[in-house]
Structures are given as C-alpha cells and as structure tokens.
Amino acid sequence: MEVTLLGTGDTTGTPTLDCECDTCEYAREHGIERTRFSVYLENDRTDEALLIDASPDFRHQFEREDVALPDSIVITHVHFDHLDGLGNVYRLLRDAPVYAANETDPVTGESVAETVNRKYSYLDAIDVQPTAPFETVRTCGFDVTLVPVDHPPLLCYGVVIEDPETGAKLTLSGDTNYAIPEDSRAAMANPDLLLADGIVPAQVAESHHIGGDHHDDEGVARTFGSKHMTREGAIALGDDLNAERTRLVHVAHYYPVDEAFEEPLAVDGERFSL
Template structure:
C-alpha cells in the first residue's frame, strides 16, 4: 500500500490566496503547499488506485505528484473542499465507482451518496455505490470501512483502509471533533499510519467565537469550536488508537509560522509505503 498525501490543507489551503501572513509567506519561501484535502492510496498488488475525497485542486495535485488516476473513490462528506473536485473527472476517466455513506443526513434530508448522485448527475461515468457505515466493502483489493465521526451540522465519516493480504492499515479521522464514537475508534484502531484532522493548535481556541471543547485533564481543548480537532486533540487520539505513525492534516494557515512546519504536521506530496 502506497499512500500519497495529495492535499493536506483546510478549506483555503496554505498559502491562502491573497494572504501575506507569516505562515503563508514562509510556505511560499520554502516552496511547499497544503492544498485542499485528498489522499491517494495505491494497491501495488493489484495495480489499482483509490482516492479519498475530491479536492478542488484535483487537476494540479495529479499533475504535480504524477500518480495514477483513481480506479475508485470514497467521499467522506459533502463540504466543497472534499467534493467539488469531482467534476475534474469529466473527459478524463471513462468510468469511476464512487463509494459514499447511505445514511440520511437530518440536515439535508439526503445521504452523502444521494448528494453525490444528484449534484453530479451530468457525469454519466459515475457509478455511485451507497455504502453502510461500519460495514467493510472490498474496493481496489482493500477492505474499506466508513466510520461515523463528529462534524456538525453535517454527517461525516472517517475511513479505515486495510490490505487483507499484507495486513497494512491506513486510518483517516475525517473532518471531526475529538468526540468520535467508540464504535468508530474501534475500527480505526491500530493503524500503521493515521491521518488525523488537526486544524490549529489548542492555544488558538481563544480566538474562536465558540472557544474550545473536550478539554483533557490539564484543561487543554481537544476540539476547536465544534467541527475539528486541535493539534493536541489529534495527537491524543493517535495515542488512544495506538497509531504506529501519525501525520496531521487538514491544517489551516492560522498555525503560527514557528509551529506551522514542525513534526508531525504534514505537507503535500508526502508518500508512505505500508
């Protein structure tokens, strides 16, 4: 299993368009990027590739990293930075199976699968497969399981991807607060690599209108507002899941410049062989 981090940034990416903050300027100086979130997973046994989420930066990401176009895809939720790159497959692919959760979202009245089908009805090449969370499905030779996480007000899912032949395992927290259900944590546990949402460091919760939530015993917030984990929360989750290796993703340019490129914060283009 070869994992390529195509996009490791949040909804605006780093550098952010029109921003001259110290972090964005440092990213420009170093020639590094955190584009909108997407992960490419190649099965070297079958020669197939799975894409998790469709970044609006799809075209640039695939040209830059020179990885194979996906044979199938998983969509974790319907926010634009995870979905709106799907239109890029028009006249690029002949067919694409897309797996997305079949649970109805009380907020939208549709499942993620239904939203993908409706919003991209013009893409006849899509084969949308409604998928039941917590039930593994075989995709590209991998056992793939969607797990509910906490990203209000919309439903959202993390993903566990396992190679049944080698035992290699990749877990993605998805966009989530620290309040991930125990049943989902069980599925995500013991990965060789964990990609965990860590939008900002905990000390920046003071600047969020809602502050921080899910404080640990030392009073450190593990959730920023309501939707995303802090760096500290993501690292505590990694410990609880017994992750062999952790990379923090979905990172905002609000990280102070002297913290923004410290380990284990990821940047685009990183590759891992599991």
C-alpha cells in the first residue's frame, strides 16, 4: 500500500489567501503547501488507485504529485473541502465508483451518498455506491470500512483501509472531535499509520467562542470547539489506537511558525509505504 498525502490542510489551506501571519509567510517563502484534504492510495498488485475525499484542489494536487487518476473514490462527508473536487472527474474518468455512507443525516435530510448523487448527477462517470457504516467493501484490492466519528452537526466518517494480502492497515480519523464512539475506535485500532485531524494546538482552544472540550487530566483540550481535535487530542488518539505512526492532517495556519512544520504535523506530498 503506497500512501500519498495530496492535501493536509483545513478549509482555507496553508498558506491562507490574504494572510500575512508568520506561518503563512514561511510557507510561501519555503514552497510548503497544505491544500485541502485528500489522500491517495496505490495498490501495486492491481495497478489501481483509491482516493479518499475529493479536494477542491484536485487538479493541482494530481498535477503536482504526478499520480494517475483514481479508479475509485471514498467521500467521508459533505463539507465542500472534502467533496467538491468531484467536479474534476468531468471528461477525465469513464467510470468512478464513489463509496459514501447510506445513513440519513437528520440535519440535511439525506445521506452522504444521496448528497453526492444529487450534486453530481450530471456526471456520467460518477457511480455512487451507498455503503453502510462498518460494512467492509472491496475496492482497488483494498478492504475499506466507513466508521462513524463525531463532527457536529453533520454525520461524518473515518475510514479504515486494509490490504488483505499484506495485512497493512491505514486509519483516517476523518473530521472529528476526540469523542469517537468506542465501536469505531475498535475498528480503527492498531493501524500502521493513523492520519488524524489535528487542526490547532490546544492553547488556541481558548480563542474559540465555545473554547475547548474533552480535556485530559491536566486540563489540556483534546477538542477545539466541537468539530475537530487539537494536536494534543490527535496525538492522544494515536496512543489510544496503538498506532505505529501518527501524522496530523486537516491542519490550520494557527500553529506558531516554530511548530507549524514539525512532526507529527504532515505537509502535502508526504509518502508512506505500508
């Protein structure tokens, strides 16, 4: 399993447009990017590629990393920075099965699969595959499982990808706070690599209008607001899941510049062989 981090940023990306903070300026000066979230997996045995989330930066990411177009796509939730890159498949792909959850979201009145189908019904290439949480599907030679996480107010899913031939396991937390359900944690456990939502450092939580949540024994916030984990929460999740390696994604530009590009924070273009 070859994993390429196409996009490791949050909704605005880093550098953020019209931002002159030290972190964004450093990223510009050093050619560092965190575009909107997307992860690419290659299966050398089947010569196929799986895309997790379709970033609005789809075209730039694929051109920059010089990777082949995906054979299959998974969408974790309906926020634009994870979904709206699907429009890029127009005239590029003939057939793209898109796996998305089939649970009806009480906020939107439709499932993620139904939202994808409605928004992109004009694209003949997109073949939506409604998928039940915890129901493993085989695509691109990988076993793929959607697991519910906690990203209020919308339903959102983490993803577990396993290679049935080698046993390699990749877990993506999805956009989530620290309160991931126990049954999902059980499915996510013991990955070779965990890609965890770590949007900001915990000290920034006090700047959020509702503060932080899910504090540890020392009062450190593991959740920023209600939707995303802090760096400390993401690292704690990696420990909870017994991850062999944890990289933080969905990273905002609010990290101090001397911390913003240090491990375990990921940047675009990182590659892993599992």
